[in-house]
Amino acid sequence: MAAWTWRFEKADGAEVQPAVLPEEFTTQGDAESWVGEHWKELADGGVDQVRLFEDATEIYGPMSLHAEAS
Secondary structure (H helix, E strand, O other), rough: OEEEEEHHHHHHHOOOOOOOOOOOOOOOOHHHHHHHHHHHHHHHOOEEEEEEOOOOOOEEEEOOOOOOOO
């Protein structure tokens, strides 16, 4: 069974420890729901962007946790 995980990064791509520790997810939807529920706490804790992985394969990212300036 695939494991879905997040990588938490600063804007320059350096990996950082998140303020909220995630679990290991069994579906992409569960992983995306979790980051949707915790993105504000993650951003407030110093995470600028995230990348989603299925096992060792990057699915997408970087995805910013900051609102776009208009």
